[in-house]
Amino acid sequence: MVERTVGEGLSVATDSSISSVRPNPGGIPLRIVGVSKTFVSRGRSVEALKPVDLEISAGEFVCLLGPSGCGKSTLLSIVAGLEPATGGAVWAGEREVRGPGTDRVLLFQEAALFPWLDVQRNVEFGLRQAGVAAGERATIARRFIELVHLGGFEHSFIHQLSGGMRQRAALARALAIDPAVLLMDEPFGALDALTRDRLQIELETIWATTGKTILFVTHNVREAVALGDRVLVFSPRPGRIVREFAIDLPRPRRLEDHALVDQTAAILDVLHTAGEGPEGGPHGQ
Ligand code: ADP
Ligand code: MG
Secondary structure: OEEEEOOOOOOOOOOHHHHHOOOOOOOOOEEEEEEEEEEEEOOEEEEEEEEEEEEEOOOOEEEEEOOOOOOHHHHHHHHHOOOOOOEEEEEEOOEEOOOOOOOEEEEOOOOOOOOOOEHHHHHHHHHHHOOOOHHHHHHHHHHHHHHOOOOOOOOOEHHHOOHHHHHHHHHHHHHHOOOOEEEEEOOOOOOOHHHHHHHHHHHHHHHHHHOOEEEEEOOOHHHHHHHOOEEEEEOOOOEOEEEEEEOOOOOOOOOOOHHHHHHHHHHHHHHHHOOOOHHHOOOOO
C-alpha cells in the first residue's frame, strides 16, 4: 500500500497480477476536472462539493470513502449525468458528460428493480429500450443472470428475492447493456455481512473478467481495501479528496488474508489519527 496526499499527483496502482486476470479491458477512462456542486433550494445554498479533480484509468477500480453527507452520492450523480455540476467538467472516454448515457450506469443501495417484472424481464429492460430483438435479448439476459449466479430465478419477481439476490439482479441488468463504467453507491450497504462478503468477491471476479471501470462508494474501509486499486478519502462536507491510498495487494483478494486485514487497520489508523474516520466512528469491521 502506498499512501499519497493529494497534491503529489494522482497515479494508478500497477500490479501485473491484475492485468493477468483481466483479459479484455472493456472500460473507459474517467476524468473529473474541478467538479464542484452547490445546491440552492428555497433561498438556502449548500456547498456539497469543493472542486474535485480525479483521473481514473480504463478498467481501474476506485473506491471513495467519506463521512455521511460529504458529497459522495452527489459526485456519482454528476458522473452519471443525472445532476449538473456547478463548476468543472466530467469526461467519460473522449466525450464530455452532458447527461445520462448507456456508457455509465449507476447502482444504488436499494436495487431499483421493477416489481411488476420478473428477473429475466428486469435484466432485459435496457436492451428492450435499446431496441435489441427479443431472441437476442433473452440470450444476453440469460448470460448475465448466470454470471451473477441467479440461474433458476429468471421467473421470480422482485419481492420473492432476498436483498443480496436483488443486488445480483440489479448488477445483471446494469451489465446487460454493456456500460464501460459502473458507478456503485454503497451497493452492499444494506446487506448482511456474509452476503456482503460473497458479493464483494463476486464483483471482483466480474470486474476482472469484464474490465469495466468502477467508481465505488462505501463507508466500509475493509470493503474499499478488498476491492479498490485505489482508495480515496473525502473530507466532511463540502467534500474534497484529502487522502489517497494505492492498494497493491495481489488479486483475487481473500478477505481473511492477513495483508488485507493489516492494510485495513493501517488505513483506519490514519483516518482516526487525522480525525477523518468515515462516519466519525470505528469502521471497517
Ligand atoms: P453522501 O453521499 O456523501 O452522504 P450527498 O452527496 O448525498 O452525501 O450529499 C451531500 C450534501 O448535499 C448533503 O449535505 C446533502 O444534504 C446535500 N444535498 C444532496 N442532494 C441535495 C439536493 N437535491 N438538494 C439540496 N441539497 C442536497
Ligand atoms: Mg450517499
